[in-house]
Amino acid sequence: MKRVVYGIIKSIRKFLTEKLHSEDSRLPYFITIIISLVVVVVGINLFIELTDTLKTDTLAKYDTDITNFIISYRNPALTKYFIFVTDVGDVRGYLIVLGLFVILSWRILKSWKYVLQSAVVLALATLSNMALKRFIDRARPGIEHLVSVETLSYPSGHAMSAMAFFGFLIYLISKLRINKVLKYTLMVLFAFLILSIGISRIYLGVHFPSDIAGGFIAGFIWVVFCVLIFDVIQIFRRDPKV
Template sequence: MKQSLFTFIKKLREFLEKKLHQYNTTLPYVITVVVALILVVGGINLFIELTDTLKTETLAMYDTQITDYIISYRTPALTKYFIFMTDVGDFHGYLIVLAIFLLLSLLVFRRWKYVVQATLVLGLATVSNMMLKRFIDRARPGIEHLVSVETLSYPSGHAMSAMAFYGFLMFLMYKFNIQKVAKVLLMFLLALIILSIGISRIYLGVHFPSDIAGGFIAGAIWVIFCVLVFDLIELFRRDPKT
């Protein structure tokens, strides 16, 4: 992503130097920010569209059908698995993963900034989720809960944080210079974690499927926004003409 942005800005600068008499060195970066905003605004619009349908009968029907289908597979073994996955997407789970990631960043990649970035993305997703829950004020499903919950329902905090945090880790895995097979396996594992955390909330009876969809969309918005901002900051630092 970073190299693509750098190449794009370099080509844009060359084009502008040829076409414009008075070249504005900040224009390529402004265009990059505009692209980021378009992606983020598009995601926000999708989230709003979903939110507007929360009280419709059509969405309620789909929520019920999907929930009934998922909980029909309840078994002791699956219940243990999904309780474990929902714990992975909780506060203590993230502390453990961040600690492991910190060690890897310091000992292997020797770049502690990735831990700071991942923590920032997770923090933004968590804080914004709490605000959205209070504003939307949707109650939890009225079915049996296999785990205790205290907050409101929409969007799912587990789904939103999982998409933001593990989604950002997927971006970092793509970015790191490691063996292709290892990279694919790690990205697949992270995608499986995100999906499992989302499904676990439906399986355990504490979220509607639309809560999970809303959380995934909102989390993806933070990933896209933060990735572009982080890369843009680094490009400003690298570019000798700024």
């Protein structure tokens, strides 16, 4: 990602120097951030447009078939597991994970930066999910709910937050200089957790499969956007004359 950022910044700098004769060495960074914001806004608009076009009989059949397949495996053991997993993807679960992350950052990483960044990604995903739910206004599935829900359905807040938060943790872990076996084990574990949280919402009867897909897409957009912005800030602080 940093190589991509460097490339974008150098391209913008070259364009500004040759075409605009800009003397402000920091201007390319601001332009890069603005471009990133534009990309995210356009991505959200495309996401909403796509969501509107998916309200068809084809999508309804897809949602019904996938849901029936997943709930056909309902049993006491799986129900306990998916209720536990869905709780991990709720407010209390994230507070516990963030608490553990704070301890890890304090004792081992010796830095609060990653904790703050993770909290920012989670907050952005949560707030934007609330806005998207109100805008799209999709009702919950009409099947039996194994857990209580109060908000609207699309996109899934659990899926979106899980992808944004744990997806960002996967990115952070990939950068750490730790034992490779431990690194890849943690990355696979978080990826499995993201998938499990998404499936749990379908299994428990509170989301359509398309809700989960939409949540995963929106959450991934936030991961990419935040990684780009954090890298730009880091490069900007270190050397504004790349």
